Amino acid sequence: MLVVDQLTKRFGANTAVDNASFTVDRPKMIGIIGRSGAGKSTFLRMMNRLTDATEGEIRFEGRNVLALKGAEKRAWQSDCAMIFQQFNLVPRMDVVSNVLHGTLAKRPALSTVFNLYPREDIHRAIDILERLGIADHAAKRAEALSGGQQQRVAIARALMQDPKVILADEPIASLDPMNAQIVMEALRRIHDEDGRMVIANLHTLDTARRYCDRVIGMRDGRIVFDGTPEQLTTGVARDIYGAGADFSEDATSTEIRDPVAETEIRQAEVAI
Ligand SMILES: Nc1ncnc2c1ncn2[C@@H]1O[C@H](COP(=O)(O)OP(=O)(O)O)[C@@H](O)[C@H]1O
Numbered sequence: 001m002l003v004v005d006q007l008t009k010r011f012g013a014n015t016a017v018d019n020a021s022f023t024v025d026r027p028k029m030i031g032i033i034g035r036s037g038a039g040k041s042t043f044l045r046m047m048n049r050l051t052d053a054t055e056g057e058i059r060f061e062g063r064n065v066l067a068l069k070g071a072e073k074r075a076w077q078s079d080c081a082m083i084f085q086q087f088n089l090v091p092r093m094d095v096v097s098n099v100l101h102g103t104l105a106k107r108p109a110l111s112t113v114f115n116l117y118p119r120e121d122i123h124r125a126i127d128i129l130e131r132l133g134i135a136d137h138a139a140k141r142a143e144a145l146s147g148g149q150q151q152r153v154a155i156a157r158a159l160m161q162d163p164k165v166i167l168a169d170e171p172i173a174s175l176d177p178m179n180a181q182i183v184m185e186a187l188r189r190i191h192d193e194d195g196r197m198v199i200a201n202l203h204t205l206d207t208a209r210r211y212c213d214r215v216i217g218m219r220d221g222r223i224v225f226d227g228t229p230e231q232l233t234t235g236v237a238r239d240i241y242g243a244g245a246d247f248s249e250d251a252t253s254t255e256i257r258d259p260v261a262e263t264e265i266r267q268a269e270v271a272i
């Protein structure tokens with residue numbers, strides 16, 4: 001179903017993703033773990049074609065993802081919806097309109113300009129919000145909602161695309177434990193009930209163990225672990241995080257930071 005073959009991404013002399021390969025034969029819930037700077041986000045961004053790979057291939061159901069152009073590339077981006085740590089909603093816009101944004105890729109430009117949504121899309125948006133337990137907030141501005149609710153709006157927007165794959169980049173890193181649980185359970189349910197593949201970069205070990213069927217561990221751009229939650233022992237985790245004997249199971253990638261990577265990202269952001 002999904003084949004990632006010798007995927008590499010370099011930024012100058014820095015190799016963010018280094019010869020990564022894995023295959024997935026049916027929809028799974030996959031967690032990617034590793035310290036900050038390990039290459040997790042870069043991998044998801046290549047999957048979604050937000051950034052180009054330097055070398056290697058991604059194939060999904062026969063499509064050569066990295067070679068797609070124009071309309072085919074947009075169709076692929078619609079097939080693999082992204083969810084971000086910071087939700088990326090339009091804060092002042094109401095919740096339903098934010099969700100309806102998920103259909104933009106499939107609509108003619110002019111109807112977009114005039115904010116004209118087909119009635120059936122509006123009903124579908126409300127149904128999805130209902131499913132995620134936030135339909136009561138449909139008319140509110142997104143910014144009025146809690147972080148956990150906003151992330152569920154972002155999931156609703158993703159579902160509006162009817163994607164085959166959901167890519168989530170640290171979807172719960174900004175949430176308190178209770179909301180984190182609600183969001184992870186929503187993703188798991190979407191996987192179980194709809195048969196959509198979910199690939200989530202996760203910043204805590206226990207989340208990966210609890211919700212995922214398969215865990216991929218990245219270190220310095222390389223895949224250093226690929227197995228079941230049961231195989232992800234403390235020793236293996238210590239190796240993935242490159243942490244010393246003081247490694248704690250509660251440690252997270254947001255705590256175990258790579259200072260060099262952090263500086264580079266800040267510099268890159270300033271440059272943009
Ligand atoms: N746009 C960019 N320009 C330059 N270097 C980048 C850029 N994005 C990521 N990197 C570098 O690639 C490496 C992997 O980063 P990233 O994929 O964000 O890791 P993670 O998501 O695991 O924290 C880091 O060394 C980071 O500094």
Ligand SMILES: [Mg+2]
Nearest residue numbers: 040041042201
């Ligand atoms: Mg990241």
